Amino acid sequence: MRQPPSERIAKDAIKAWKLTASLWSCIPILIVIALFVLAYLFDFSYWYGTIFIAISLIEVILTVIFIPKLRWNRWxxxxxxxxxxxxxxxxxxxxxxxxxxxxxxxxxxxxxxxxxxxxxxxxxxxxxxxxxxxxxxxxxxxxxxxxxxxxxxxxxxxx
The missing domain is CATH 2.30.29.30 (Pleckstrin-homology domain (PH domain)/Phosphotyrosine-binding domain (PTB))
Structure with missing residues (x-):
């Protein structure tokens, strides 16, 4: 079996990927805001927004904090x-x-x-x-x- 490649990509890739993930994370935040506005306007449960906030927080933690470092380690x-x-x-x-x-x-x-x-x-x-x-x-x-x-x-x- 062949040895893994020896060259790594730049360490600043982690920062670039974190910034990209942060920008993409704005989309779920806008959806949460829209859900709360709709819940207020049409008088339906706020639970939809609350559940989506929890899912969004998990997504942000994974994609912004953990995945860029793991991705860099493997590349x-x-x-x-x-x-x-x-x-x-x-x-x-x-x-x-x-x-x-x-x-x-x-x-x-x-x-x-x-x-x-x-x-x-x-x-x-x-x-x-x-x-x-x-x-x-x-x-x-x-x-x-x-x-x-x-x-x-x-x-x-x-x-």
Whole structure:
């Protein structure tokens, strides 16, 4: 059995994922407010809102506090001359080998949250699917993109 990949994504990924989860958690809060307004306007039970508050609090605690750290602990990758090895997952750990010969193109992308922390995600596209290595330091993502592109070009030339 192959050893787990040795490279980790940036530690600031935890902060970026917490911020993203916090923003998504605003949706249940708006639903709770709407439920209480509807309960007031149409005179039905406040229990619906109360139950939804409890569910929302559990969701916020899990997605903002615990999951980002667990997710960071599991994310690993390594680039070899012949393949890219990616490992991720919390409950179900996925290990993927992407042969360099199958790589069609490599991109980096950066949204506003990743930009705030100086991070970029790297996407590796094959004919079948796209694989992502999230939250790398910008310089590291650019260097890795160039390296994978060069290794894939060499593999293509060898065929």
């Amino acid at each position: 690993r990758y390594e680039v070899f001359d012949q393949e890219i090895y990616i490992q991720h997952g919390i409950l179900i750990v996925s290990r993927t080998l992407v042969p360099m010969i199958r790589v069609q193109h490599v991109d980096t992308k950066q949204g506003p949250i990743l930009k705030k922390y100086g991070l970029s995600s790297l996407t590796v596209s094959t004919a079948a699917t796209t694989h992502e290595i999230p939250a790398l330091l910008e310089e590291e993502a650019a260097a890795l993109r160039d390296r994978i592109s060069e290794l894939a070009r060499v593999e293509q030339d060898d065929v």
